[in-house]
Amino acid sequence: MNKKSRIGTGLKVVISLTILWYCFIVFSEDEHISADLWWTVRELWEKQKWGLLMPMLLIPVNWGLEALKWQFLVRSVQRLSFTQAFVSVLAGLSLGFVTPRSLGDYAGRYLALDGPNRIKVVGALSVSRLSQLLVTLVVGLAGLVYFHLHGLLPALASEAFSIGGAILLCLLLIVTYLIRVPLFRLLNRLRLVRPVLKMFVLIREYSSSDYLLVLGLSFVRYWVFTIQFILVFGLMGVEVNALLCFGVSLVFLAKSIVLSFNFLSDLGVREASALFFIGKLGVPADIILASSLLIWMMNILGPTILGAFCVWGLKFSALRKGGKLF
Numbered sequence: 001m002n003k004k005s006r007i008g009t010g011l012k013v014v015i016s017l018t019i020l021w022y023c024f025i026v027f028s029e030d031e032h033i034s035a036d037l038w039w040t041v042r043e044l045w046e047k048q049k050w051g052l053l054m055p056m057l058l059i060p061v062n063w064g065l066e067a068l069k070w071q072f073l074v075r076s077v078q079r080l081s082f083t084q085a086f087v088s089v090l091a092g093l094s095l096g097f098v099t100p101r102s103l104g105d106y107a108g109r110y111l112a113l114d115g116p117n118r119i120k121v122v123g124a125l126s127v128s129r130l131s132q133l134l135v136t137l138v139v140g141l142a143g144l145v146y147f148h149l150h151g152l153l154p155a156l157a158s159e160a161f162s163i164g165g166a167i168l169l170c171l172l173l174i175v176t177y178l179i180r181v182p183l184f185r186l187l188n189r190l191r192l193v194r195p196v197l198k199m200f201v202l203i204r205e206y207s208s209s210d211y212l213l214v215l216g217l218s219f220v221r222y223w224v225f226t227i228q229f230i231l232v233f234g235l236m237g238v239e240v241n242a243l244l245c246f247g248v249s250l251v252f253l254a255k256s257i258v259l260s261f262n263f264l265s266d267l268g269v270r271e272a273s274a275l276f277f278i279g280k281l282g283v284p285a286d287i288i289l290a291s292s293l294l295i296w297m298m299n300i301l302g303p304t305i306l307g308a309f310c311v312w313g314l315k316f317s318a319l320r321k322g323g324k325l326f
Helices: 003-029 035-047 053-073 082-097 100-110 116-149 155-178 180-187 194-205 208-235 242-257 267-281 285-313
Strands: none
Touching (some): 082 100, 116 194, 116 242
């Protein structure tokens, strides 16, 4: 093994151990994870082992749909197998777990590709994220209307969330689709912007049918993790009805548009929004927190730990050859 190979291997070891260490820190020292909460989760496991099998089986479905989106979006940059796309998604998830605003997700997916054109990964991942956000906004706004009609939201809160969500929704619809081509032409005239514009060129190149397919996959994925949340609540003894479904949509809406001050983990934001919205349905706080923790363990913590080992498949050699990350 030459010196460059040893450096690359050492870097992967350090990154993998850092991710695993931070998972342990978040898991063991988060102020929301109390002994009583642990007891509630353990009691559910002892009583509903088989019942928990269904939401657990949806974990690979959830991230598999994200991998399908990624495989499709980067097809013009590099042809990936489903396994390669799945590994790059998990590696990006792990790196994003320990970086502000999930910036490591871009790095992880970038380093999983070959060739000079992989800088376009920024545009592809932006489309993937914005499509998922768009679905979250649409369903979340429907949840706001439903909660408001049932008198479960004060007028001020309902108005604030509706206005903020509507603005984001309009911006996404207009900027990312309707004017993407003329916008790129305009920005391309600016010399200082051209290097940055190369990262997002795929946004212009995708066709309408491409956007519809990505939105479709995002919509299916949204309902997969919504069903997971609802199944866990049902196992906790919570009545499953339309209010609960829309309450879960509001949790995802708040998590998507509220900036997390704890930039290394969104656990606190998820719990706070769940307590606010699901709590209005009369669900006890310990049940809400235990369900939220369990979903976080299933969909984030577990895949993040697995993704720490997927980091070994990343191609750090590009950086040693003088390649730029972004």
